[in-house]
Amino acid sequence: MNQGSSKQQLRAQLRETVQVxxxxxxxxxxxxxxxxxxxxxxIARRAGVAVGTLYNYFADREAMIVALFENRRAQLRPALRxxxxxxxxxxxxxxxxxxxxxxxxxxxxxxxxxxVVIETEHLRLKSSTTxxxxxxxxxxxxxxxxIEGVIDRGRAELFALTVIAALKGIVLRxxxxxxxxxxxxxxxxxxxxxxxxxx
Amino acid sequence: MNQGSSKQQLRAQLRETVQVxxxxxxxxxxxxxxxxxxxxxxIARRAGVAVGTLYNYFADREAMIVALFENRRAQLRPALRxxxxxxxxxxxxxxxxxxxxxxxxxxxxxxxxxxVVIETEHLRLKSSTTxxxxxxxxxxxxxxxxIEGVIDRGRAELFALTVIAALKGIVLRxxxxxxxxxxxxxxxxxxxxxxxxxx
Amino acid sequence: MNQGSSKQQLRAQLRETVQVxxxxxxxxxxxxxxxxxxxxxxIARRAGVAVGTLYNYFADREAMIVALFENRRAQLRPALRxxxxxxxxxxxxxxxxxxxxxxxxxxxxxxxxxxVVIETEHLRLKSSTTxxxxxxxxxxxxxxxxIEGVIDRGRAELFALTVIAALKGIVLRxxxxxxxxxxxxxxxxxxxxxxxxxx
Amino acid sequence: MNQGSSKQQLRAQLRETVQVxxxxxxxxxxxxxxxxxxxxxxIARRAGVAVGTLYNYFADREAMIVALFENRRAQLRPALRxxxxxxxxxxxxxxxxxxxxxxxxxxxxxxxxxxVVIETEHLRLKSSTTxxxxxxxxxxxxxxxxIEGVIDRGRAELFALTVIAALKGIVLRxxxxxxxxxxxxxxxxxxxxxxxxxx
DNA sequence: TATGAATGAGCATTCATTCAT
DNA sequence: GATGAATGAATGCTCATTCAT
Numbered sequence: 001m002n003q004g005s006s007k008q009q010l011r012a013q014l015r016e017t018v019q020v021x022x023x024x025x026x027x028x029x030x031x032x033x034x035x036x037x038x039x040x041x042x043i044a045r046r047a048g049v050a051v052g053t054l055y056n057y058f059a060d061r062e063a064m065i066v067a068l069f070e071n072r073r074a075q076l077r078p079a080l081r082x083x084x085x086x087x088x089x090x091x092x093x094x095x096x097x098x099x100x101x102x103x104x105x106x107x108x109x110x111x112x113x114x115x116v117v118i119e120t121e122h123l124r125l126k127s128s129t130t131x132x133x134x135x136x137x138x139x140x141x142x143x144x145x146x147i148e149g150v151i152d153r154g155r156a157e158l159f160a161l162t163v164i165a166a167l168k169g170i171v172l173r174x175x176x177x178x179x180x181x182x183x184x185x186x187x188x189x190x191x192x193x194x195x196x197x198x199x
Numbered sequence: 200m201n202q203g204s205s206k207q208q209l210r211a212q213l214r215e216t217v218q219v220x221x222x223x224x225x226x227x228x229x230x231x232x233x234x235x236x237x238x239x240x241x242i243a244r245r246a247g248v249a250v251g252t253l254y255n256y257f258a259d260r261e262a263m264i265v266a267l268f269e270n271r272r273a274q275l276r277p278a279l280r281x282x283x284x285x286x287x288x289x290x291x292x293x294x295x296x297x298x299x300x301x302x303x304x305x306x307x308x309x310x311x312x313x314x315v316v317i318e319t320e321h322l323r324l325k326s327s328t329t330x331x332x333x334x335x336x337x338x339x340x341x342x343x344x345x346i347e348g349v350i351d352r353g354r355a356e357l358f359a360l361t362v363i364a365a366l367k368g369i370v371l372r373x374x375x376x377x378x379x380x381x382x383x384x385x386x387x388x389x390x391x392x393x394x395x396x397x398x
Numbered sequence: 399m400n401q402g403s404s405k406q407q408l409r410a411q412l413r414e415t416v417q418v419x420x421x422x423x424x425x426x427x428x429x430x431x432x433x434x435x436x437x438x439x440x441i442a443r444r445a446g447v448a449v450g451t452l453y454n455y456f457a458d459r460e461a462m463i464v465a466l467f468e469n470r471r472a473q474l475r476p477a478l479r480x481x482x483x484x485x486x487x488x489x490x491x492x493x494x495x496x497x498x499x500x501x502x503x504x505x506x507x508x509x510x511x512x513x514v515v516i517e518t519e520h521l522r523l524k525s526s527t528t529x530x531x532x533x534x535x536x537x538x539x540x541x542x543x544x545i546e547g548v549i550d551r552g553r554a555e556l557f558a559l560t561v562i563a564a565l566k567g568i569v570l571r572x573x574x575x576x577x578x579x580x581x582x583x584x585x586x587x588x589x590x591x592x593x594x595x596x597x
Numbered sequence: 598m599n600q601g602s603s604k605q606q607l608r609a610q611l612r613e614t615v616q617v618x619x620x621x622x623x624x625x626x627x628x629x630x631x632x633x634x635x636x637x638x639x640i641a642r643r644a645g646v647a648v649g650t651l652y653n654y655f656a657d658r659e660a661m662i663v664a665l666f667e668n669r670r671a672q673l674r675p676a677l678r679x680x681x682x683x684x685x686x687x688x689x690x691x692x693x694x695x696x697x698x699x700x701x702x703x704x705x706x707x708x709x710x711x712x713v714v715i716e717t718e719h720l721r722l723k724s725s726t727t728x729x730x731x732x733x734x735x736x737x738x739x740x741x742x743x744i745e746g747v748i749d750r751g752r753a754e755l756f757a758l759t760v761i762a763a764l765k766g767i768v769l770r771x772x773x774x775x776x777x778x779x780x781x782x783x784x785x786x787x788x789x790x791x792x793x794x795x796x
Numbered sequence: 797t798a799t800g801a802a803t804g805a806g807c808a809t810t811c812a813t814t815c816a817t
Numbered sequence: 818g819a820t821g822a823a824t825g826a827a828t829g830c831t832c833a834t835t836c837a838t
Contacts, residue, residue: 036235050824119321151395158386159395165368166361173360187357195394196350196358238832249799432720434633448803517719549793556784557793559770560763567762585755593792594748594756647820
């Protein structure tokens with residue numbers, strides 16, 4: 001077997017490594033201080049490179065942010081799609097359970113980025129579509145619930161909105177507390193399906 | 200009776216008028232474009248004063264933002280407190296209904312500022328306490344529900360979190376759609392208390 | 399008589415003064431070192447203002463350059479137009495003499511800027527039209543010579559080209575030598591009309 | 598005879614080839630966009646080499662420019678010298694004709710570089726001596742005219758200046774129009790010797 | 797007090813130069 | 818020698834803040 005790597009491969013790997021370091025640094029800073037408090041100088045320092053190096057990887061600051069969102073999305077989207085598709089054969093309730101569970105599991109892996117996504121949502125960055133991906137997923141599942149007759153069509157929109165908002169709110173809180181996300185999956189579903197009244 | 204105003208009073212009124220204009224302009228710009236896209240020059244222009252004038256009213260930009268948040272809070276807080284206090288004699292369910300209704304009514308009046316509050320929450324501005332005020336209110340009501348036995352203590356935190364998140368999410372959506380907030384009050388309460396399952 | 403100036407007038411005068419200082423500084427630096435060796439920091443220093451101040455007068459560097467060219471042109475163009483119009487009643491030869499004389503007199507007053515114009519001509523700045531103004535003038539005069547029968551139509555273009563080139567070349571040389579421009583007027587005309595052969 | 602090339606010779610040839618490619622690329626870019634709009638990265642790309650390679654051939658950017666000017670001058674200068682020397686036995690008028698004709702013929706071959714030379718003349722690059730070479734030639738020829746009594750000594754400088762300026766102006770125009778240079782040789786000489794007046 | 801011009805620190809970006817492979 | 822990524826100084830530009838009038 002060819003265990004060695006060609007010079008080109010080595011270069012490409014090195015490039016990859018540096019790019020990953022830059023995007024990680026950017027994500028970290030943005031998550032910690034916000035998109036507008038993450039100057040390139042700091043990103044470069046945290047990534048361990050010079051400022052000019054950033055421009056060997058991205059055309060400009062915006063392109064770097066776009067790359068960050070697209071890179072993360074490339075990891076998140078398939079998982080979200082799988083989460084949506086996974087329960088397609090299930091009845092509404094188990095499907096919703098499954099979906100929320102899967103979503104939180106994915107979000108857990110990308111905590112830092114999820115924080116960034118939620119906190120920058122109001123900026124309506126064109127490259128930030130993860131929020132929409134989540135929205136689509138919830139809507140699809142809810143629509144299944146409507147068709148199945150479990151959810152009133154008239155209440156579907158509000159329900160979807162609430163699911164999305166609750167997910168974001170809880171995730172944000174847990175992330176800021178350094179707490180895990182998954183434990184909230186089951187109680188949240190029960191709350192949303194059966195209501196808060198104890199029986 | 201002294202119907203006239205002393206020169207001092209006139210001065211004070213003028214000051215008040217200008218300050219209000221400045222804070223309104225700031226709020227408007229921040230709501231429209233974000234905290235970091237609201238330069239003092241634009242705020243001054245929109246307020247109809249010169250840049251230098253801003254510094255006769257506020258020590259610096261941050262102080263102006265603080266003043267904006269405190270000014271609005273001064274209007275919101277009493278209303279929120281009233282909303283909390285109002286239902287103190289009611290049972291949990293009607294109290295929650297009342298509370299959510301009152302909150303949305305207050306938020307409706309301050310749509311623009313509420314947008315600002317929610318969208319800047321992640322910046323953890325020390326002066327921004329409206330979110331906490333809301334949180335406190337929800338927690339107090341929920342606590343009443345726990346004491347009354349309607350809400351399980353173990354689920355209280357999640358329930359409170361969900362109520363808060365749902366309120367924020369729905370309010371943000373309605374504001375961005377230009378839709379009124381109040382129509383969501385009743386359905387939301389029903390959803391949260393009884394669950395999404397149609398019966 | 400009102401010898402005093404209103405506050406506004408004073409402000410406007412001050413503004414004018416500063417703007418003139420900036421454009422002069424820019425012209426000086428560009429004349430000395432070239433358009434691409436005149437950083438805003440140096441222009442500001444030479445004008446005795448801070449860098450930021452430049453932006454109170456011009457939108458950006460390019461706008462400043464444009465303003466420089468337009469300001470100078472506003473002074474040069476009328477003089478060139480007058481130079482062209484002045485000899486309209488004269489026969490070709492005296493008209494050409496008059497024209498060249500007038501042109502050199504105007505150029506003498508704006509030596510520094512003329513240097514800039516000639517040396518930046520190849521950059522084809524949209525705002526730099528003085529070269530064209532001169533070209534138009536020469537062509538008009540030459541056309542009069544053609545109509546009068548003094549100049550062959552077939553040689554008119556080359557003659558115009560040569561007049562323009564000679565003017566630029568001589569002017570540039572005299573400016574770089576610190577010599578006056580006018581003394582060349584008469585000999586140049588004689589050379590161009592009668593040829594170099596001594597008789 | 599040794600018809601083959603040693604390894605060293607091959608190396609030297611390769612070096613030569615690459616250097617030529619680099620200088621050509623530099624000349625092309627500078628002619629098209631100007632000295633200050635020709636970054637090394639673009640020169641390298643156009644030459645088909647990596648940026649770092651440039652530094653194996655030239656100490657730095659300036660040295661590269663110097664090399665470009667010296668390389669071209671090495672081709673131009675002999676031709677100019679020949680042009681000057683060629684007419685040494687001729688009378689002034691035919692000598693001037695010959696000279697201008699020869700100069701334009703040489704310039705035709707090096708259009709691109711001549712454009713660069715004329716347009717960068719005001720930068721007074723130490724390495725750019727082609728303009729001086731031309732000047733020397735014109736002066737020598739004119740001096741012959743003075744000695745021969747055809748040109749007044751008092752008008753010699755102006756005549757020389759005008760010849761040089763006219764040559765540059767016409768050449769620049771023809772190059773920018775994509776027109777050939779030689780057709781202007783005869784009419785230009787007639788104009789300069791006999792004047793513009795048609796007889 | 798109101799005004800708006802002046803200031804300069806901070807930021808994004810470019811590009812000649814260096815250097816490890 | 819060739820490569821191209823890394824470097825950081827230089828530059829244009831923004832904007833909160835200061836200050837003379």
